[in-house]
Amino acid sequence: MRPQPAISPASPPPSATPPSRRAASDGLATRLRQDILYCRWVAGQWLKQAELEAHYGVGRSEVRKALAEMLRLGLVVHELNRGYRVTPPDPGRRAEIRATRMALEAAAVDGILAHATPDDVARLRGLAEQFAAAAEEGSFARLVTLNQDFHAALYTLCGNSFLAELIGELRTRGLAGSTGRWTTAPGLRATAREHLAMVEAIAAGDAEGLRGLIRAHIAAF
Amino acid sequence: MRPQPAISPASPPPSATPPSRRAASDGLATRLRQDILYCRWVAGQWLKQAELEAHYGVGRSEVRKALAEMLRLGLVVHELNRGYRVTPPDPGRRAEIRATRMALEAAAVDGILAHATPDDVARLRGLAEQFAAAAEEGSFARLVTLNQDFHAALYTLCGNSFLAELIGELRTRGLAGSTGRWTTAPGLRATAREHLAMVEAIAAGDAEGLRGLIRAHIAAF
DNA sequence: CGGGCCCATATTGACTCCAAAATTGGTACC
């Protein structure tokens, strides 16, 4: 493999907060995760600790803690005494994660249908409609937030908080190195439609239908 | 909650390696994990960094890295500016992990049956028989190793390495604060029998039977 | 002219030290 020069990221992360010592206990991990997921750091690129330190205005300790977290999530790879770099896209691994997500999210369906109250359904429908609206005219960041909210609300309903958290983590991991369908308007609309269809399946108590929708939703990414 | 005094662990971890700088990159995390899982550190106890530093003969950095890893695995809880302590047993959480494991391990069954060659079955049978032998007269450590080997070999067969790794991690997490059935001879024998039954189900290509055995195996813990 | 070896350089990773925060024990007061 040809070692790539250690250039700056494609577009310098704009979140260049001045050296303000805020509650950055895991804030850096979140920011770094977002920046990696949205390809602000080029895949395969070396993430030099000093560079991160300067870009995010934090100390070395924070950088290393965040890098360890990214390593855990599989967003970066580590080579001893060489450093960390952004994990290159791996279609095979992503397929494995999708398959695993299908198993987990399908397992959550029964719990969701068992616990969902009319209020829950109404709330989910509201989130799905907000996403649909944002899909027409909304910022990328807002789409991401609404999407996360919808899925978090959905899987929280399953009654198994561990399962819900694990699904959330895998949803993040599976995105590594792919922007999904969100780069095209038709893809966005399809996503929004699927969300709404899921809500209706829940309202109808249709377990098998919901499972199929979820499976398709995962497969489409 | 009444704060417990910070006493020494019930039995001081015997792995008091002298300050030899070996490849302890993640060695401490492994040792610490074992010691927590086997209750060498009392649940709820504060794990003082200086104490760990002295006990394991490593530097502060290693200790903190290992603690972060334990935190990720849910084996310790962290309070800001207070420290880390061994996660108290939480039956509810363990039940959630068991339910999640059932979904994941059941999902692996189809892959296992699809990929298992006669050689694989023979190897699994060998591991299961070694475990059964060790269940009669073997050290606890050997049982742990053989059990891990058996399950690792089993789930590696599913053809989805991500799924296999995730199952392995959840198996570890689910053990937090419980020694399972391995404290009694009948429990050990039952475990060994179930392993052998699983192998036979694979040899017979009995998907539904294998799923049931796995489910029972998880539920029994 | 091509290949291999060696050294300067840059980067990581770990040790050590120090300030900030919380606990704990003691004391004075009600």
Next chain:
DNA sequence: GGTACCAATTTTGGAGTCAATATGGGCCCG
């Protein structure tokens, strides 16, 4: 006698510093 307050101690969390290691270029040799 109980309670609230205060100061000393302990412990964490972070930052700075320094040795170990891999790299890349330059030089020498075949």
